[in-house]
Amino acid sequence: MREVKTSELKQCNKRSEDEAGAKKKLFMAGLIVLLLFSAVSAMVLGAVSIGWRSVLIILFDTSPVSLSFAGVEVLEVHEDILLQIRLPRVLLAAAVGSSLAVSGAVFQGLFRNPMADPYVIGISSGAALGAVFAMLSGFSLAVGGFGAVPLFAFGGGIITIMLVYSMARVGRAVPVMTLLLAGIAVSAFLSALVSLLTYFAGEKLHMVVFWMMGGLGGATWHQVRVMVPYALVGYICVSIFSRELNAMLLGEETASNLGVNTERVKKIMLAGSSLLVAAAVSTSGIIGFVGLVVPHFVRLVAGPDHRFLLPASALLGAVLLIATDTLARVIIAPSELPVGIITALIGAPMFVYLLKKRKKLRYFGGGG
Amino acid sequence: MGLNIEVHGLKLAYDAQPVLQDTNFNVDRGDLVALLGANGAGKSTLLRCISRILKPSAGHILLDGRELKLFDSKEAARKMAVVPQETAADFDFTVEDIVMMGRFPYLSRFQKEDQSDRDIVRRSMEMTGVAHLAERSITALSGGEKQRVIMARAVCQQPEALLLDEPTANLDIGYQSMFLELAARLNREQKVTVVAAIHDINLAVHHFNRFVLLAGGRVMAAGRAEEVITPENIRKSYGVPASTYRHPLNGALQVSVARGRVPDENNIQGKAVHVIGGGEESLPVLELLNQQGCKLSVGPVSTQDSGCRFAHFHSLPVVIVPPFTSMNGAHREEHLQLMRGSDLVVVPPIPFGEGNLPIFEEVEAVLEEGKPVYIIDLAGVEKRDYSGKALQLLDNLVQKGAVVLERSGDLTAVVRPDGGAGDERL
Numbered sequence: 001m002r003e004v005k006t007s008e009l010k011q012c013n014k015r016s017e018d019e020a021g022a023k024k025k026l027f028m029a030g031l032i033v034l035l036l037f038s039a040v041s042a043m044v045l046g047a048v049s050i051g052w053r054s055v056l057i058i059l060f061d062t063s064p065v066s067l068s069f070a071g072v073e074v075l076e077v078h079e080d081i082l083l084q085i086r087l088p089r090v091l092l093a094a095a096v097g098s099s100l101a102v103s104g105a106v107f108q109g110l111f112r113n114p115m116a117d118p119y120v121i122g123i124s125s126g127a128a129l130g131a132v133f134a135m136l137s138g139f140s141l142a143v144g145g146f147g148a149v150p151l152f153a154f155g156g157g158i159i160t161i162m163l164v165y166s167m168a169r170v171g172r173a174v175p176v177m178t179l180l181l182a183g184i185a186v187s188a189f190l191s192a193l194v195s196l197l198t199y200f201a202g203e204k205l206h207m208v209v210f211w212m213m214g215g216l217g218g219a220t221w222h223q224v225r226v227m228v229p230y231a232l233v234g235y236i237c238v239s240i241f242s243r244e245l246n247a248m249l250l251g252e253e254t255a256s257n258l259g260v261n262t263e264r265v266k267k268i269m270l271a272g273s274s275l276l277v278a279a280a281v282s283t284s285g286i287i288g289f290v291g292l293v294v295p296h297f298v299r300l301v302a303g304p305d306h307r308f309l310l311p312a313s314a315l316l317g318a319v320l321l322i323a324t325d326t327l328a329r330v331i332i333a334p335s336e337l338p339v340g341i342i343t344a345l346i347g348a349p350m351f352v353y354l355l356k357k358r359k360k361l362r363y364f365g366g367g368g
Numbered sequence: 369m370g371l372n373i374e375v376h377g378l379k380l381a382y383d384a385q386p387v388l389q390d391t392n393f394n395v396d397r398g399d400l401v402a403l404l405g406a407n408g409a410g411k412s413t414l415l416r417c418i419s420r421i422l423k424p425s426a427g428h429i430l431l432d433g434r435e436l437k438l439f440d441s442k443e444a445a446r447k448m449a450v451v452p453q454e455t456a457a458d459f460d461f462t463v464e465d466i467v468m469m470g471r472f473p474y475l476s477r478f479q480k481e482d483q484s485d486r487d488i489v490r491r492s493m494e495m496t497g498v499a500h501l502a503e504r505s506i507t508a509l510s511g512g513e514k515q516r517v518i519m520a521r522a523v524c525q526q527p528e529a530l531l532l533d534e535p536t537a538n539l540d541i542g543y544q545s546m547f548l549e550l551a552a553r554l555n556r557e558q559k560v561t562v563v564a565a566i567h568d569i570n571l572a573v574h575h576f577n578r579f580v581l582l583a584g585g586r587v588m589a590a591g592r593a594e595e596v597i598t599p600e601n602i603r604k605s606y607g608v609p610a611s612t613y614r615h616p617l618n619g620a621l622q623v624s625v626a627r628g629r630v631p632d633e634n635n636i637q638g639k640a641v642h643v644i645g646g647g648e649e650s651l652p653v654l655e656l657l658n659q660q661g662c663k664l665s666v667g668p669v670s671t672q673d674s675g676c677r678f679a680h681f682h683s684l685p686v687v688i689v690p691p692f693t694s695m696n697g698a699h700r701e702e703h704l705q706l707m708r709g710s711d712l713v714v715v716p717p718i719p720f721g722e723g724n725l726p727i728f729e730e731v732e733a734v735l736e737e738g739k740p741v742y743i744i745d746l747a748g749v750e751k752r753d754y755s756g757k758a759l760q761l762l763d764n765l766v767q768k769g770a771v772v773l774e775r776s777g778d779l780t781a782v783v784r785p786d787g788g789a790g791d792e793r794l
Contacts, residue, residue: 112458240477247469251456253421258525259445259473304459 101317104291121183130156157278214340237272242306289347405582470524646675
């Protein structure tokens with residue numbers, strides 16, 4: 001079957017390929033520039049303002065390359081603030097933002113449902129239950145430098161997803177619709193338990209509520225070191241199956257007919273994205289809308305191909321969370337708002353805007 | 369190319385409701401098979417077992433002699449491609465993206481699509497006539513276009529067998545033929561084995577050369593159209609009375625479902641009516657009277673006449689004149705007896721020629737005996753009179769008391785058991 005085709009057709013074929021490719025490369029390059037810009041801005045802005053040149057000098061000081069600007073002196077206190085407080089916070093925001101955005105993209109694809117987000121099958125409720133339980137019981141536990149709250153949150157999230165998975169299983173298959181419904185039911189149940197615990201939280205109410213609003217306050221290098229490997233493992237898991245996920249968008253039967261081992265792909269996708277979400281939630285609480293809006297935005301610009309959607313969502317998710325976290329820090333500086341409030345405040349109108357544009361731009365659940 | 373598919377003793381049940389019961393089924397290399405059967409007969413279920421979507425509880429499926437279970441997903445997808453009735457297309461993929469997915473079973477995990485894959489994609493799109501849509505979004509296509517894109521993807525899989533699950537159910541009649549012709553072409557040119565579950569028997573007859581009729585999860589008949597598509601088989605598998613006939617243009621075997629009689633609530637037997645002559649023009653009258661529950665007789669008609677087929681199908685008394693002969697005394701006597709045995713006689717709007725004019729002598733005779741005679745559409749006689757004498761003969765009947773009705777629909781009132789002209793006699 002493989003025979004030489006006329007060169008004319010090949011060229012025509014290639015041209016369209018190139019055009020689409022060029023557009024995607026441009027978009028990706030734009031995202032990288034935006035990421036660097038937002039990262040530097042996040043380090044410049046804050047209760048104490050540090051000049052952007054100082055930021056660059058300090059950053060480059062950590063590498064073998066040294067950089068200097070005439071007439072710019074770096075204060076030692078700035079160096080401490082930057083390296084010990086702002087830099088880990090920016091990195092953590094990037095890791096959490098991309099984890100949420102990527103897992104959002106995966107869940108939307110897996111469930112073929114535009115309303116799906118990283119929390120749709122109850123990982124967040126499970127994590128919240130774990131976290132609130134840890135806060136209220138007040139017992140102290142530390143494993144590898146972590147307190148009880150993130151450990152219980154992580155455990156709660158992972159146990160929930162396992163529970164949902166086993167509930168949705170029919171024989172050896174897991175129909176995605178059953179999974180979604182089981183997830184929603186479990187999520188509602190766990191949320192009720194969380195509310196019950198919150199009701200009896202007493203003086204710890206403030207702590208519980210604050211955790212559930214989500215925030216990156218007090219980010220440490222230690223958190224970064226633990227969060228990043230989880231995020232990476234989760235990301236690699238899902239991204240090497242992006243071609244399979246594309247086929248799954250056409251329905252499981254179609255994917256299976258194309259040679260995709262759908263049950264295996266579902267398992268790996270669920271495991272990978274659950275890891276991403278659990279890691280994100282346990283470090284930063286429940287930050288909404290990043291995982292819902294970012295993948296939609298990328299699809300709108302570059303189409304639904306997961307081989308592009310996943311990396312682009314990771315970058316845009318990082319940008320969005322760094323930016324909103326910076327806003328959360330500076331709006332009422334020296335105090336700060338929970339970043340979950342900012343993402344929802346910005347994310348919800350953005351989402352409505354996307355819905356309005358939907359007809360014209362024909363993206364998800366099209367038909368028109 | 370071409371795949372041999374063997375199915376042995378397949379069993380499958382949905383919620384304890386058996387769908388496949390010991391199904392045995394064999395498709396030879398390069399066959400072009402239409403899978404027929406009523407809703408729920410197990411057509412789709414059988415195809416979905418072969419395409420590994422459903423796992424049968426017992427039995428074996430062999431592809432070229434090798435157990436299907438031993439194939440891994442990609443290997444099976446290189447052997448078989450599936451075109452379902454409908455494919456979800458909610459995501460904004462381009463047509464080219466969709467067709468390229470057909471290369472999935474040939475690519476290893478980290479392998480990128482290369483020029484040869486793109487060439488195959490291009491050729492598949494050209495073959496199915498969707499190359500001009502390559503850059504369009506799948507969400508923006510019509511049903512017919514979309515189904516051809518899915519076909520292009522199946523072609524792109526370079527399968528040895530193509531499984532089609534009611535692929536034309538949502539297409540208009542133009543696209544239906546075009547689509548099945550495409551499948552037939554793949555079978556002809558590339559020797560791809562094609563198995564298609566299909567509802568439209570008359571459509572299937574034009575495009576396939578082997579037929580398998582399923583009923584209750586078992587194969588009821590298999591073979592050529594003449595062996596499988598018989599009124600008896602259709603009645604048993606679909607549960608409706610049907611007749612078969614030859615397509616007027618190409619002679620292909622066709623099936624037509626007869627309308628059942630409307631059950632009479634009081635079970636009153638309708639009037640006995642004799643309908644004169646045959647021809648397609650008499651069919652609406654016959655069907656209408658049949659619906660009204662009348663006891664019909666027909667004639668005289670020639671052997672291949674529509675009226676004759678109607679009479680045979682409903683097992684009615686009929687006077688048959690062999691083709692290319694004229695009525696003899698025996699025919700005329702038989703006709704007279706039929707008319708005498710009925711409550712009324714109807715002359716439908718048939719064409720008149722020298723051949724059928726002698727009928728009027730007998731009609732006149734029964735009219736004189738007091739038999740009610742109804743003539744339909746006297747005003748239109750001239751247009752269908754090839755003898756030039758019919759109008760005069762009919763006028764003569766009217767003078768002797770025959771009733772003229774404008775439309776065949778007016779007969780409804782006449783044959784109602786509780787009223788009409790016939791009552792005067794009863």
